[in-house]
Amino acid sequence: MNEASFIPKSVKSTVDSGSFTWESPSNIALVKYWGKKKDQIPENPSISFTLNQCKTSTKLSFSKKENSDDYSFDVFLDGQKKPDFKPKIETFFKRVEVYLPFLKDYHFKIETSNTFPHSSGIASSASGMSALALCFMSVEKLLNDGKISNQFFVKKASFLARLGSGSACRSIEGPLVVWGEHGSIEGSSDLFGVKYPYEAHQNFNDYQDTILLVDRGEKQVSSTVGHNLMYGHPFALERFKQAGQNLENLISILKNGDLDDFIKIVESEALTLHAMMMTSLPYFILMKPNTLSIINKIWEFRKETGSKVCFTLDAGANVHVLYPEIEKETVLKFINNELVAYCENGHYICDVIGLGANEI
Structure with a gap:
C-alpha cells in the first residue's frame, strides 16, 4: 500500500453529531527507531512490546458547523482545557487532512486522560495520538455507512497515528509490533505498524x-x-x-x-x-x-x-x-x-x- 491508498474517494459529511471513545496503550521499543525522513518515515525499522496498563483514553465528540474554512477544536486533559496542546493537534490536522477530508466540516471536542500520571516521564504521545487516530477512523467509518474493513481500519489508524507521533503507529495492536520496512518481515512498511507476523516463544x-x-x-x-x-x-x-x-x-x-x-x-x-x-x-x-x-x-x-x-x-x-x-x-x-x-x-x-x- 502507498499513501494514496488512504485518501478516500468520497466521504459524505451527512452526520450532524456524535462521539467515539478509544483507549490506546503506550509501547516500549526493543529495537529502537532514532532518526526519521520527511513525513515521519523512519530511517530504520523497529519492533516494540505493546503495554497494557499505561494507556490513554480519548473521547472525540463532533458537531457539524456552518462553514468549512478552518479547523475548529478544543482539547481537554482530565477535564481541564489545554490550549497549549492545540499547536501539536493542529499540526496533526494539517498532516492528515488529505486523508480525513471531513476535518473542517466539524467542531471537535477532544477529551483525554492517562492511566499514568501526566508528569510521570512516560511519553504519552504514542498512546494519545493513536487513540485520537482511532477516534477519527471511527468517524470516517460512520460517514461511510460502516463500509470499511477491519483490516483497512487498523492500517489506516496506524498510518494516521504515525503522522501525529512516529511511535504511535506501534500502539494500535500487540503484543509485538514492527514499524519500518524489513526484508525478512512479511507485510512490514514504513507507513504503518504491523503486528509481528511470526511465532513467538512462550517465554515471551x-x-x-x-x-x-x-x-x-x-x-x-x-x-x-x-x-x-x-x-x-x-x-x-x-x-x-x-x-x-x-x-x-x-x-x-x-x-x-x-x-x-x-x-x-x-x-x-x-x-x-x-x-x-x-x-x-x-x-x-x-x-x-x-x-x-x-x-x-x-x-x-x-x-x-x-x-x-x-x-x-x-x-x-x-x-x-x-x-x-x-x-x-x-x-x-x-x-x-x-x-x-x-x-x-x-x-x-x-x-x-x-x-x-x-x-x-
Missing part, C-alpha cells in the same frame, strides 16, 4: 515491564530535536544498519525463546540509542546518575542469581525493567529492596505486554 507470553520513574520532569531535549540530529551524524548510517541486523537476529530469538540473546540485543539497543544522543552535535545526555545506578544493580543481580531480568530505555532517564512472568515475584522483591531507592519519590509502575487498543 505475559512479559513484564516495570517502569522505574527516575526523573518525572520534562526532557531537556525533545524527541523531535533528537531525531533531527541524526542528519549528518557521523555514526548514523552504521546505526541504521545495526538496527536492521538486530531486528533480523530477533526473529530467531523470538522463535526459540533464547532469553540470554534477547537480553543482549535489548540492552545493546537501549545503550546505542543514548550513545547516538551523546555523539550528536549538539550532544546531550538524558540518563541521570540514578539511571546508571539502576543499570549496574540489574547487571549485578543477574550475575549473582542467573535471573533473566534486563533493562531498556526510552529517550529519557526512566528505566523499563523487562522480565519473564515466571520471575515476577523475585524481580519485584529485588526492585523493592534494591532499586526503588533510585526512583523519584519511590515511584514505579508495573505493566505487562498487551494486545493493543480498544473501543469503549
Whole structure:
C-alpha cells in the first residue's frame, strides 16, 4: 500500500453529531527507531512490546458547523482545557487532512486522560495520538455507512497515528509490533505498524515491564530535536544498519525463546540509542546518575542469581525493567529492596505486554 491508498474517494459529511471513545496503550521499543525522513518515515525499522496498563483514553465528540474554512477544536486533559496542546493537534490536522477530508466540516471536542500520571516521564504521545487516530477512523467509518474493513481500519489508524507521533503507529495492536520496512518481515512498511507476523516463544507470553520513574520532569531535549540530529551524524548510517541486523537476529530469538540473546540485543539497543544522543552535535545526555545506578544493580543481580531480568530505555532517564512472568515475584522483591531507592519519590509502575487498543 502507498499513501494514496488512504485518501478516500468520497466521504459524505451527512452526520450532524456524535462521539467515539478509544483507549490506546503506550509501547516500549526493543529495537529502537532514532532518526526519521520527511513525513515521519523512519530511517530504520523497529519492533516494540505493546503495554497494557499505561494507556490513554480519548473521547472525540463532533458537531457539524456552518462553514468549512478552518479547523475548529478544543482539547481537554482530565477535564481541564489545554490550549497549549492545540499547536501539536493542529499540526496533526494539517498532516492528515488529505486523508480525513471531513476535518473542517466539524467542531471537535477532544477529551483525554492517562492511566499514568501526566508528569510521570512516560511519553504519552504514542498512546494519545493513536487513540485520537482511532477516534477519527471511527468517524470516517460512520460517514461511510460502516463500509470499511477491519483490516483497512487498523492500517489506516496506524498510518494516521504515525503522522501525529512516529511511535504511535506501534500502539494500535500487540503484543509485538514492527514499524519500518524489513526484508525478512512479511507485510512490514514504513507507513504503518504491523503486528509481528511470526511465532513467538512462550517465554515471551505475559512479559513484564516495570517502569522505574527516575526523573518525572520534562526532557531537556525533545524527541523531535533528537531525531533531527541524526542528519549528518557521523555514526548514523552504521546505526541504521545495526538496527536492521538486530531486528533480523530477533526473529530467531523470538522463535526459540533464547532469553540470554534477547537480553543482549535489548540492552545493546537501549545503550546505542543514548550513545547516538551523546555523539550528536549538539550532544546531550538524558540518563541521570540514578539511571546508571539502576543499570549496574540489574547487571549485578543477574550475575549473582542467573535471573533473566534486563533493562531498556526510552529517550529519557526512566528505566523499563523487562522480565519473564515466571520471575515476577523475585524481580519485584529485588526492585523493592534494591532499586526503588533510585526512583523519584519511590515511584514505579508495573505493566505487562498487551494486545493493543480498544473501543469503549
